[in-house]
Amino acid sequence: MKKHLSKWIALVLAIALLLSVNSAMAESGKKTLTIGDSVTFATLEPFQSTSITGVAYNCLYENLASKAATGEVIGYIAKSWEKTGDLTYNVELYDYVYDSAGNHITAKDVEYCYTKMLGVANALYYASCVATGEYTVDLTLKDDTMGGIENPLMTVPIVSQAEYEKSSDFMASNPVSTSHYIVSDYTSGSSISFIKNENYWQKDESLIAPVSRANYDEVKFISILEASQMKIALETGVVDAIENMSSTQVTEFLDGGAKADKFQTVDISSGMTVLINLFLSGVESSAFHDDVNLRKAVAYAIDRNGVAMGATNGLGRACTVFGSDYSGDAPDYYEAEGGWLPYNPTLAKEYLAQSNYVPGTKLRLLAEVNTSRAAQVIETYLNAIGISVDISTPDSAVYHANYNDPNTYDFAICLSGFDYNSTYWYKQYRDVGRGYSRHGWVDPELHAAVANINTVQGHTQENINKVGKMFDERVYGIPLYNQYLYYTTNRALQYTDFNWTVTGYLALWACTTK
């Protein structure tokens, strides 16, 4: 038996060696950084929605403008810009911008990139971009929404047109850009590795924007989809940092937690706000259609702190305003300590009595897998005052389809990120193009008000309060809580000199190492 056993084991080892695809990367003396992310890195193509490459997108491509440490928008590839017409700006580029293959970036390339991006990405704020000189372009906005010129300047990737058209798969696997980092190794669906671009075009250190600083020689992004695997990878040292650990896992890594000695965690939700909302459906088939009492009953019946506690183990902050507390432009007239429509079950019962809700009818609550805990907590609060709920948590594709058809639900939980309340109200309550808002509310007066405060001149505190009051009467939606967004890294990293509130993400590669 033994002679045979050894033969079998030898066979297994032979097969194993035969299959070993690529040997582990040699650990050179250089400073390396490995970041775990839950995106699939399916393609590195410049003109795409950023969810495919996540934070790594900022290592791949640069934009015309960037954010300074102070938060002010500064020119990067563009030297400066000034308003020349009602909606047009003339942007002047630096004339010494080169990509890693040595191509000289000119206005023609910028025009090409902006036109290409228009055909691909969505929800952009500019209408067109035309080259006027060797290093000047005219950028025309779609309308005078808030944030005007800054957004287009900071979202479009800049690559050389010649290089892009030369690449067989449109730079999906071998991007060439002006970035401070060059892609050294890429396995689709698994990992991207960068090395520092030694002859980076911006030689003047003082002009390099915080995000574009390259303080590590090698940076590697690894795709880990399974949340528990992400945590294990951090603990076993496979990765140095991970983003957005789930609330139940992160408690150990917070200060004072069991693992706080070896790891550190920072909450960057002040920069990148993730708001969880309960939107009521306004179509005829919805129970909330012209029944403001029921809407108010539901608003008062839900203790937003309880929901935050239940859904995120206490690692979330209940909304006290109609919108996110972190955003600067919130109505400022709430006097009561609980802020907007504070939790008051008795008042909720009164409103419920006045509403035409028939006890026993089940209100259809639509939620996603990652918001199902919040839905289950809301169900208990509504059951407490006598409203019964039927939760459905379909997979994300079905959720997307149902969420966009208000007839399929009475109310829906939606998780979304955003910067300012005004832009957020505008998106959620504007007229979608057929006389009613996204959730089916027909309210021309509100549509107009929300559109107005989203413009540069309409964005005043007085207008915001006016709109705030309109929401208080209508209660079309109930903002629930802000979920804290964490970055967890091992103690070797430090990032105090990087202002993430400004960029909304933590560019670890740009932080000075210890």
Place this chain on the structure above:
Amino acid sequence: MLKYFAKRILWMIPIVICVALLIFSLMRLIPGDPARMLVSRDATEEEYLNKRVELGLDEPFLTQLGKFLTDTFLHFDFGKSYMTKTSISRDIGPRMVRTMELGLLAAAFAMITGILLGITAATHVKKWQDSLCMIIALVGISMPAFWAALLLIMLFSVKLQLLPPSGIGGIQYYILPAISVGLYGTATFARQIRSSMLDVIGSDYVTTARSKGLTEREVIYKHALPNALIPTITIIGGFLGQMFGGSIVIETIFSIPGMGLYLITGINNRDYPVVQTCVILLSIIFCIAMLLVDLAYAMVDPRIKARYASSKVKRNK
């Protein structure tokens, strides 16, 4: 015999086309709309409709079907993924290799451990080795692959920190996934080999072998085992089916970008071309694997090979 297998390969073509038809129509029945997944949640109706036109989803069902069939089967062009707009055939190549490697390793693990368990059980009937091996086999059958994966990760990656918990790289990344997928196979092999070994050990030609004065080991490994292995070849087919299915779950847990993960991401994003390509390729690989199993069965057992040969001879007259 080649004529028989040629016929079977030819017969595979209509089957694969039917599979393509089936999956194409099933995808159109699936709730949820790819265009809706691509535009942001706050997009306007008009942006959504443009996206539908861009993806060609607004054309009538039959035109889409016609275009799909001609592309796939005439030009062998699987088209572009909705999500990443990259060509699928380029993306799916390395992924198919990874899934096949995982499958090969899982099959090797399952067969080697299965044969070892089966032989020890069969050669020590009614002794403690027999019941021990069969208990291990029963445990192997009853443990769900995903649960086994989680436990293995907990033990080997977290507690002992011997093996990497996820990702791809050298062979050590494939060991835990292969074991979780192969566990079910180990159990089926062990039980099958034990029962066929017991049949074979009782048969006359084993007694003849013993009467020749061969050592017990030679009798078992030279005469009994080869005959016992033949029926086990058929269950390799069943095991491969289960393995292809299982890879969907295991690749998600271990973040191995193989066909399973590509398919599941495709389904979640309603990426029709990706799902269609994965299902078609998986069923082709599965059919070929089953064919190879039958081929192996015929090659190994002269009696069956003769039957094919004779059928061929008869036809020539």
Place this chain on the structure above:
Amino acid sequence: MSANEEMIRRLAKDRLAMLGLLIFVAEIIVAVFAPLIAPSDPFAMDFTSMLSAPSSAHLMGCDEMGRDIFSRIIYGTRYSLGLGISVVVVSTIAGTIIGAIVGYFGGVADAVIMRIMDVFQSIPSLLQSVVISVVLGTGFFNTLLALSIHRTVGSARLLRGSIMGMRHMEYLEAADALNCSKLRTILKHVLPNSFTPMIVYATAGIASAIMSASTLSFIGLGIIAPTPEWGAMISSSRNYFIEYPHTVLFPGLAIAITVFALSVLGDGLRDALDPKLKN
């Protein structure tokens, strides 16, 4: 009836199969009387004891929503066993009908249906269930359908095989000679004799149906949270099974024990029904 007594006597002698039968019956009782047995309501949330380890209050601890895992596992037997048995029942009936028609009448019907079955069998079983389950959506009956299709093809093919084998047997020709109607022949002669392989295939079927159902739930299809299905329970606590292993350990054990019992029972039945006894 002596053949059946003989079979039962042989089955009773197989201690492992008896253990399997015992566990199976115990689980059915637990499933039926779940409300009486379960210490607390499986859906009741108690935020104070979120993810608490097994304690006297909660025998198997609590899950991420503070629900008692022990009662959820007890209620879970309804879904897992219920699904397993109903999948087998549905697919055996459907398989028998198709198999009988195809097997006995043969000719065009046989060729067409066999080719359709080839198409279904050329797609791996779990892959098939995943795709169909995505089409139908989640929930008990949709999962039941998704899992039954593959098993129906299997049992139909099995029955067709045994019918084809028996068609040339004398007693069937004798039945034709007495010009009994085709249906009566099938019901009276063919089915009872192909009864044995179907029974063995069915018991093994319950085990693999439970396994596939829990796998489907694990990837978010099939039966999903908040329903206390074992696979879904593992899936919803897979993000923190390292810190709180009890949330994954107990549901997994429940699946393993059920599938173990059914496989052992299936083996016992096969050996008891199959005259060629293996020692």
Place this chain on the structure above:
Amino acid sequence: MNSKDQSAPFLEVKDLEVFYSAGKQKVQAVNGVSFSLQKGRSLGLVGETGAGKTTIAKAILRILPHASATVKNGQILLNGTNLLSLSEERMRDIRGNEIAMIFQDPMTALNPILRVGNQITEAILHHSSMTKAEAEKHAMEMLEMVGIPAERFGEYPHQFSGGMKQRVVIAIALACNPALLLADEPTTALDVTIQAQVLHMIAGLKEKLGTSMILITHDMGVVASSCDDVAIVYAGQIVEYGTLEQIFDHPSHPYTRGLFNAIPSMNIDQEYLEPIDGLPPDPTHLPEGCYFSPRCKYAAEACKTGNMPVITTADGHLCRCCQYNLVAKDEKK
């Protein structure tokens, strides 16, 4: 039980007892068998199925299944050495080399997935130091000897008929020129015409190679055509032992008589054959005294107790029966 021994017997079996344990019961297959065999002679072991004939042969070759069979006592002396006391390793040198065995059902006696030639060379290579080529040449000679064209060396067992397969089995057995050939009902599974050829061929080879043989059968015709001595076996005991002529001319044990009466004889046209009534005893609990007594016409009180004496009959062969003189009186012939 040994007949007149001119020289030291080539093979001697003394008081061999073997039983099988199946679950709690003990099957007493062989209950004190003794006989001896001269070099070059062939002994026929005759008896109904289940009488323990095959067990005796397997005991000699020591290939009884370890798990269930146990040799309670007895000796098997081959040229003086007791095979039962040999080490397994030493016994293996004898198996296939000095003692060989042919089995009953040729259809399953050959390994279906090994070429016929290789199954012969395997035995040769194992026991001799020949090179592979020499072994193959010798194997082809063996095939020719058993009447199979050498070209079929590379074919598989399923390409041979029953008779041809039995010839291959014989070729395998005689490949190493064994001193003793144990043939366990070699022709029972074959039809009559093939049976005669195979028996004739075995007899020829026996002469040519001088092999002594123990032929196990329940067919008196086969014994008559191939054996020198005969031992009648009943319920694990030899009830009558003698030369062919002695047994055929003067069957003296009632069971032997019964066997002969059960065969239709060519010259007398009999309406009814006389079957031996009753069934062979249940080996798990054998009757007291003479095992044949329940079915014996001459059974008397004495037969029921103690073990039967072995007496020498008139013409000098042995018979285990206490009513011998009664039986001898009404000898039919």
